[in-house]
Amino acid sequence: MSSLPMAEVSETVDMPRVQAASRPPTLVCMPAITADALHTVIDRLVTALPYGDILIASPDAPPDSHIDSPHDGQTVRTVPYPPQPVHAGWLLTAADYLAAANLAREHNASTTLLLGPEAASLSAEALHALCATVIQGADLALPRYNIGPHEGLVNAALLYPLSRALYGVESRMPLTLDAAFSARMANRFSVVARKPVSAGGDPMLWPAAEAAVASFTMREVAVGERVLPHPEASDLNSLLARIAGSLFSDVEAKAAFWQRARNVTPPVVAPPAAGQANPASSEDMEEVTSMSESFRNAYTNLQEIWSLVVPPQSLLALKKLSLMSPEAFMMSPNLWARTVYDFMLAHRLRTINRGHLLGAFTPLYLAWVGSHIRRADGDPAAAEQHIQETAAAFIAERPYVLGRWRWPDRFNP
């Protein structure tokens, strides 16, 4: 995995800055961790959090057992984890947030650290930075992992730009694997998650959006490397449909918030270097060729369905994209932003069956991925620039979605 400079993202909190003091305990919830990894995480937690008591909750941890701490006066013990259905595995769900929030209230915890699967790969510094950010006053601390230019693509293409444009939150990974939050943020999660969890299913929760709507402070913390868990056996179409469907539903539910006039600061995008041609490597080019061919096939077959969702000029732009050679294959960030907004609106209006809508969205997402590969060419800086251009395009096209959302029939750009 390649590294991004941590200093560019956020200030990493140094360990000695937070003083040990008598304070409410820190709760650490690990709903999806293996027994072996649990011991590693506990060792790192004891190192990382030298202040206050630590309560550890995990389905795999024996309840009410004490763990020796090298720090004077510090108590580290496990607490019973509430019984709940088997965890989805690779993702934190609303049920996990609800369980953590309930435990935080029960034990009067001031800070809650919720860790997802493969949390054993997080360093002690990362665990400390997340908790310290909340102790220092933030309501929500979300991690930013060092990932390569070809990783976390759904976050880069859809979740980050959309969350930033609509809610003004600068979290590169809204679909987070770990989170630290304050007691009042926990209360908010408890209120928000209770209904969907009791309704059944496996609903998701978008912590950054919740913090924005509640006007709570949110900070992103660079945590370095982390092993990203693999989704369990399923295909990209169903996973993307689940994530995008949940996000679009959440956007619909929070329409009253993001429709209000807000000053969203666009990211600073460095102009492309003069004569930048990005001659992609042969491996990358092979991938782009395959993706452009797939997109041509998708355009031929799905044009009829897309025409129900996107306006004619976007359809024309998609047609031009389908005719591009692999060497020139590039979906413009503005076209991608408008397409996402059109699909979001169609999801709200139920223009077509939502399953079909989200299925028809997959080839468009893969077209963005193809453009991203070609643009990045394995260079993290170029990949980051493309992601920031995409985020800027989402912000620039905000008036478009506002207009279409308010007057879906009348507004015809």
Added chain:
Amino acid sequence: MGQQISSALRQSMDRVVIMLARFLPGLLAFFVALAVLWLIGWGLSALLRKLLTSVRFDERVARKEDPGSPANLADWSPSNSPTLLISRTVFWACILAGIAVGISAFNASYSATPEISLFLLPYLTHATGAILLLLIGTLLARFLSRSVLIGAVNAQLHYARFLSLGVKWLVLVLAAAMALDHLQIGGTIVALAFGILFGGIVLTLALAIGLGSRDLVSRSIEKTIEKPTGAKPADVSSINEATETPRPKLRHF
């Protein structure tokens, strides 16, 4: 001779007038029954709509439904409103009941024996059933053809449209055959024609898929044979490694 002709004509005229006199009240009774049931249906549907709107029925249903599921009530409702679906169903049920009551009233006033009603009512219900079958068949055909089209495109099959059309016509032919069978029209000819058509479509699709996917299947079999038995989850994940090596490994999540 003239008198006989005149008498025959008068008697025939009398019979026609009497028949008309019996027919008109029956017709009137039919329309009155229809109008009354229409009014009842309209009132009931308006009441239901108001009641369901006040309890936010649509929102409750939407909350309980899984967004990606094809069995969502809202997706099958007019204007995506389950409230509208229920109120319209009640309204049309009342209209159908009005037609049935009207025919019965018409027959009672028209003839002493309920022969017409005995013939008309079952046929009417059969016709309604056949229309419903066709309607459901058309909806199902459209839904399935879109599902197949999208699924095939996402599986990067080049004959996606052909596959989708095949599925659409399979369901349409099945629905038409069921409707005709329900109406008891055609008898064995329909069954025979349906068998030939259905079999033909299935054979065509099977040949198309078999010939078109020859390489895909052979590659898949080769992969299965070559794959080690104790593969790690990361190795078998098809989500994050969108393509085979040596291409760059893509991680979507």
